[in-house]
Amino acid sequence: MNKVLDFLKKQSVSTYLTLAAFILALVAMSVYCANGNVEGYFKGTNPGGIITFSVFSVILLAIALVLTQVNVENKTVMLVIRVCSDILKVVAAVFMIVVMMNFIQTRLNGLSYIFFSNDSVKQEVATPINLASAYTAIAGFIIYVIAWLVALVNVYFSFRPVKK
Amino acid sequence: MKTKKxxxxxxxxxxxxxxxxxxxxxxxxxxxxxxxxxxTALGTESYITDTSKAKYVNDYATEEELQQATKDFAIREGEEGTVIMKNENTVLPLKGDNTQTVALxxxxxxxxxxxxDKGGNSDSVDLVKALENAGVKLNESVxxxxxxxxxxxxxxxxxxxTGEVTGTEIxxxxxxxxxxxxxxxxxxxxxxxxMYSNAEWGGENWESSAESDVGIVxxxxxxxxxxxxxxxxxxxxxxxNYGDPLALSPEELALVAKAKELCDKVVVLLNTSCTIEVGQLKSGTYAVDGIAYIGIPNDYQLTGVANVLTGKVNATGALADTYATSSVSSPAMQNFGGGYYADYDTLAVDGSTTRDDRWGNTxxxxxxxxxxxxxxxxxxxxxIVEAEGIYTGYSYYETRYYDAIMGQGNADSTKGSTQGGAWDYDKEVSYTFGHGLSYIPYTQTITEVNVEDSVDGNITAKVAVHNDGDKTGLFLAQLYVSQPYTQYDKDNLVEKSAIMFLNSKKVEVAAGQTVTVEISVPTKYLASYDYTNAKTYILDEGNYYFTAAAGAHDAVNNVIKAIDSSKEVDGDAQNVKVWNNSAFDNTTYSKSENGMVITNQMDDASLNYWLPGTVTELSRKDWEGTYPKNYNTEVSVAILRSDKAEEWKDELVGKTYEITENGTVENPDGVDLGEKYKFGEANIGQPQLENINDDFWNKLVSQISVNEAIGAVIHGGSTSDVLTNVDNPNVPQADGPTGFKDGRFTNGFRPAVNSQSLLGSSFNPDLAYDWGVLLGNHGLQLKKYEIWGAGLNYHRTPYNGRNTEYLSEDPMLTNVLGAAQIEGSNSKGIIVGPKHIGFNDQEHDRSGICVYMNEQKFRQTDMRGFQGAVEDAGALGMMVAFNRLGATNASHSVGMLKKIIREEWGFNGLISTDMMNNKYYFNAESCIMxxxxxxxxxxxxxxxISKSGDKTAGDSTWSYITIESASKDQALVDQARENLKYQLYAFANSALLNITTERVTPWWDATLQGIFIGSAVLTGLSAAAYVALVVLNTVKKEEE
Incomplete structure (x- = not known):
């Protein structure tokens, strides 16, 4: 337990933010994938290329997280790690907004149709399964916004390797 | 500041x-x-429309005048569409002088x-207000x-x-x-x-204060x-569960009983376009004194309804649908709702072991x-199999009645009887098509009929309308015909309705006077379609009986009396004129008016094409033996059992057409042929307007690149965008048979106030024409030039909820009203597209249901309803139904769209699918072809296809389509350009020719673009600053 507490105490704010961004990106990606694969209105609406951005944003944050645990004497190595970490975090944040905007773009017409059609058409389209799909999409938007904001804030925090 | 920070x-x-x-x-x-x-949301404009050179101008000098004209029309529609179905004990008209209490x-x-789609104007009039304004003293207690x-x-x-409260509603x-x-x-x-006696409502003694002279329910x-x-x-x-939803519920009947108890007389008003069963109101325990149909009103029609109920105007409406005792009694109801093929899931692909190559591993x-x-x-x-053929609505009831009287065709068998025992018209029908009582007694008598026996000829009948009353009034004259049903017809499965509505007219006649009106209709509608032998339209040898009558039943009785005076029916043989066709004719009507040969185009719409001998369609030669079975529950229909299984499967998966390499496309990247070939009045004169084959049109569309030609068709709905090198205007589409639903005058008035149901029951083509003109004026006022504004499908059954947007069960009534409306709007240069062609007979599973029928039914029922608007009135646009015709998506149907509508009917306008909501069902290339x-x-x-013009990039929806693949399919690209030619030709023949749209940049557009550019610059600067600072910091550290 003490070791765990020590370990936690040695981590920087930046590390925790990176971790938070990573977890949120993972959750957001899961919701996005689920929304495009689970039965419902938006099944099959995830373009393959955008999934790649989503996966990469998670991977980049994972790598950035791993890098926070590297603390060596060699200043050149640390400089490279610091710069790489910066780049990874910037790119991850941008990838996340790319996915988020595409997510919104591909759902917008469907959501309009489900929620804003006249009452008769709504009976046809706003079925329980389609509504569940719609609410999942909206939840996904919100999670992506939070994930992106956390990732963006994280960029403003400098890389601090784990204390020795 | 330190670099590090x-x-x-x-x-x-x-x-x-x-x-x-x-x-x-x-x-x-x-x-x-x-x-x-x-x-719309931000109140901006992206296109400025310049109408300074407009050829079509508004009939009204001010918006207020147009607004008043619109309201006046709606009131008139309410007056002319209200149908008095029953009127005993002089319950109607009500006394509009406040001397009679009326409990509502x-x-x-x-x-x-x-x-x-109610207009929603703040001054709309409900029934209470309408009645009170008409001088009816409503029981305040009730x-x-x-x-x-x-x-x-x-x-x-x-x-x-967001969960945010945005306002309030009632x-x-x-x-x-x-x-x-x-x-x-x-x-x-x-x-x-x-429950009325609940303390919070009427209280225990509510009944004593509810007693009134008249009760309206x-x-x-x-x-x-x-x-x-x-x-x-x-x-x-x-x-x-109490039974059929179109029957009156126990509570409704109890309310009628209570009204009868409390009031001296009772009138029931029917607020519907799906017929309600009224047999119990006609006779028996719940019989009332009066029944009136008031349709589905809009903002102002109820004022007109009240004017009729109070006798301010004569009642001239007529039922546009048969009111059967039992809503399921029509043979069409033997096949309604639909069901799965026995082996429907054999078409499924799992994406790995079986694939649809267009969609890869989906x-x-x-x-x-x-x-x-x-x-x-x-x-x-x-x-679904529509095995009833042409026998829907009164065509069934009146024909079977005729045959029962004449003792033929086993018409009086028990098959199809819903009231017990032998089929009996009087038990099966409450009120017939065309029925409607007039306050002022009058007669209508056919005095003359002239038949121009040619495909472009007209039938012209003269009908003497005599006002037997003591007041001037408006009256309705209806023209019907009975065609001979011959041995040829029986041998070749050509079905004939015993009576057929042709057209109608309203006329004002002074008290005691007679006015003779002329009612005309194209002769071609007299011909019948023979899909088995002649495979074209035929005109049988024999006598054609024309009559004027207040409804289909009176009409058929007149004919029966004329044929056999010994028959004990209430008919007038003197009110019949006979025209004799001396010889069987399978030539005159075998070509359309524009000379195209008419022959079978929809053989594959019949289930018998795929599985021969499966379907026996209803025939009047033997009502009993051919009464339809249910082809979903009583017959197992399996696709793989067909000798044409592969062809069948191809249609079902949308492979009506497949992209192939069949030639090199001319100008694949588009070409600019100069100012002479741009859309606009400078280049489009009368020769071009009258002839779509003028070389100008071919050159105009030859300039369109493959990318845009295909893209503009497959993504062209909602708004027709400007085409490069063509410079056509940007044209958004509006929607609705009620009118421009999203349109607002500057004072907030909403002009979408039409009621299709009341237009239908008006039986008045002049009223429909006036609506068309008014709609056109609305379009000019709002600068909206295209609208899906005429619902012209027929009511196959009362169960289709979409009946609210359609006019009638009768194809000919729909035909003449639709034609009149289109003629009116064409006169103002507004493209009003009829919808949904064809056979949108139920909304349930509409997007994909296979509708099977024979070609006589295809041509003489739903399609006939559209034919007037398209072939006779020259409609410039139309929208296709969601459903399939046979196995083929209606939007893929070359037979219907290309062969019949474009070639036979001469339609050169634009055609839109309904909303493309399923890319596996709506196939882009099949739609184009x-x-x-x-x-x-x-x-x-x-x-x-690709915004950047990338030749290998897949389309955003049909990802297998690329500019490259399309460029190798010359037939596809040629057809796409041809289709755009039709569209541009339609635009040119409308008000769009003389207007120009100029694209402007609204503030939000400029802001977003500015943000993009600004952020790009700042990204670069920030990144450069970051790099510089990192380098500086590193150097500094090394120096330290």
Whole structure:
């Protein structure tokens, strides 16, 4: 337990933010994938290329997280790690907004149709399964916004390797 | 500031600005695709329309004048569409002088059903106001009681996205059910009369103060898009099944009984376009003194209704549908709703072991789902067989009646009888098509008929309308014909209705006077389609009996009397004129008016094409032996059992056409032929307007690149975008048979106030023409030049909720009213596109259901309803139905769209699909080859396969289509350009020729673009600053 507490105490704010961004990106990606694969209105609406951005944003944050645990004497190595970490975090944040905007773009017409059609058409389209799909999409938007904001804030925090 | 502290700032700014690039660029793409919506929301404009050279001008000098004309029309429509079905004991007209107390009963009396597209003007008139304005003294006690029962109160409206309260709307504790549902239980929410004595409502003694001279009870049945009634699914107030939803519920009947108890006389008003069963109101325990049909009114029609009920104007409406004793009694109801093929799922592909090469490794089912989101589906698993043929509505009831009287065809067998025993017309029908009582007694007598026996000829009948009363009034004259049913017809399965409505006219006649009106209709509608032998239209040898009558039953009785005076029917043989065709004719009508040979085009719409001998269609030569069976429950239909299984499967999966390499496309990248070949009045004169084959049109569209030619068709709906090198105007499409639903005058007036149901029951083509002109004026006023504004499908059964947007069960009434409306709007240069061609007979599973029928039914029922508007009146646009014709998506149907509509009927206008909501069902290339000019979506600014022009990039929807693959299919590209030619030709023949649209940049557009550019610059600067600071900091550290 003490070791765990020590370990936690040695981590920087930046590390925790990176971790938070990573977890949120993972959750957001899961919701996005689920929304495009689970039965419902938006099944099959995830373009393959955008999934790649989503996966990469998670991977980049994972790598950035791993890098926070590297603390060596060699200043050149640390400089490279610091710069790489910066780049990874910037790119991850941008990838996340790319996915988020595409997510919104591909759902917008469907959501309009489900929620804003006249009452008769709504009976046809706003079925329980389609509504569940719609609410999942909206939840996904919100999670992506939070994930992106956390990732963006994280960029403003400098890389601090784990204390020795 | 130390460099070290600045590094995180510029790093963060880089990420922030890069994110803003993405936000602004994708945000711009979204906004651009929904430009018109954004403009509407923000009150901006992206296109300025210059009408300074307009050829078509508004008939009204001011908006206020047009507004008043619109209201006046709606009132007139209410007057002319109200049908007095029953009027005994002089219950009607009501005394509009406040001397007679009238108790209004029924939730619909205080909250009528107006349909889903009510205009919504603040000065709209409900029934209470209309009656009171007409001088009717309403029982205040009953009125107050209903206010308590309904308890209108404000509730908050909440934004479903944010949960924020956006405003208020009126809600009710009790209200008539306005939601018919999609083939599910329908609950009649009429409150039990036993509850009226509740202390909060009427109290124990409510009845004593409810006693009145006349009781008016109002019942409604709703409808609308996406709704279909399910036979037998009616629920009462308590949620218990009571029978058919179109029958009166126990609570409704109890209310009638109570009204009869409390009032000296009772009138029931029917607020519906799906016929309600009224047999019990006609005779028996619940018989009332008066029954009137008031349709689905809009904002102002109820004033007109009240004018009729109070006798301010004569009643001239007539039923546009047969009111049968039992709604399921028509043979069409033997096949309604649909069901799956026995082996529908054999078409499914799992994406790995079986694939559809167009879609790669996508798993695709064949369920009815997928048409509105969800799993990928071809949506081709459901079917229905319309085995009743032409015998829908009065064509069935009156023909079988005729045959029963004449003792032929086993007409009086028990088959199809719903009232017990032998089939008996008087038991099966409450009120016939065309029935409608007049306050002023009058007669209509045919005095002469002239038949021009040619495909472009007319039948002209003279009908003497005599006013037997002591007041001047408007009267309705209806023209019918009975065609001979010959041995040839029996041998070759050519069915004939014993009586057929042709056309009608209204005329004002002074008291005691006679006015002779001329009623004409194209002769070609006298011919019948022989799909088995001659495979074209034929005109049988024999006598054609023309008569004028107040309804189909009176008409057929006149004919019976003329044929056999010994028959004991209430007919007038003197009111019949005979025209004799001396010889069988399979030539005169075998070509259309424009010279095209007419022959079978829809053989594959019949199930017998795929599985020979499966279907026996209803024939009057043997009503009993051919009465339809249910081809979903009594017959197993399996696709793989067919000798044409592969062809069948191809149609069901949308492979009507497949992209192939069949030639090199000319000018694949487009070409600019100069100013001489641009859209506009400078280049388009009368020769070009009259002849779509003028070389100008071919040159005009030859300039369009493959990218845009294909893209403009497959993504062209909602708004027709400007085509490069063509410079056509940008044209958004509007919607609705009620009018421009999204249109507002500058003073807020909403002009969408038409009622299709009341237009139908007006039986007045002149009224329909006036509506067309008014709609045209609305378009000019609003600068909206295209609208899907005429619902012309027929009512195959009463159960289709969409009947609210369509006119009648009768194809010819629909034909003449539709033609008149289109003629009116064409005169103002507004493109009014009829919809939904064809056979949208039920909303349930509409997107994909296979509708099977023979070609006589195809041509002489639903299609005939559209033929007048298209072939006779020259409609410039149309929208296709969601369903299939046979196995083929209607939007893929070369037979219907290209062969019949374009070639036979000479249609050179634009054709849109309904909303493209399933890319596996709506196939882009098949739509193009069927001459579709635009596939409907909600976006705009998307008339391309690839926005960047990347030749190998797949289309955003049909990903297998690339510029490269399309460029190798010359037939496809040629057809796409041809389709755009039709579209541009339609634009040119409308007000769009003389207007120009100039694209402007609204502030939101400029802002987004500015943000994009700014953020790109700032990203670069921030990144550069970050790099510089990192380098500086590193150097500094090394120096230290």
């Amino acid at each position: 600045l590094i995180p700032l510029f790093r963060g700014l880089t990420a922030t600005m890069a994110s803003v690039i993405v936000l602004s660029s994708v945000g711009y793409t979204i906004a651009d695709a929904n430009r018109s919506l954004v403009d 009963f029924g939730l619909a009396g205080y909250g009528p059903y107006y349909g889903p 009125k107050t009681m209903y206010e308590k029962i309904m308890n209108p109160h404000e509730v908050e409206t909440v934004n479903p996205w 809600a009710f504790d009790n209200q008539a059910n306005f939601s018919a549902g999609d083939y599910t239980d329908f609950k009649v929410t009429e409150v039990p009369v036993s 109002v019942f409604c049945r709703p409808g609308g898009e996406g709704t279909t009634y399910k036979p037998g699914s009616g629920l009462d107030y308590y949620g218990n 798993a695709i089912s064949n369920d009815v789902t997928g048409s509105f989101g969800g799993s990928a589906s071809y949506s081709g698993g459901y079917y 069927a001459t579709i000019t635009m596939m409907a979506d909600f976006a705009q600014g998307d008339n391309y």
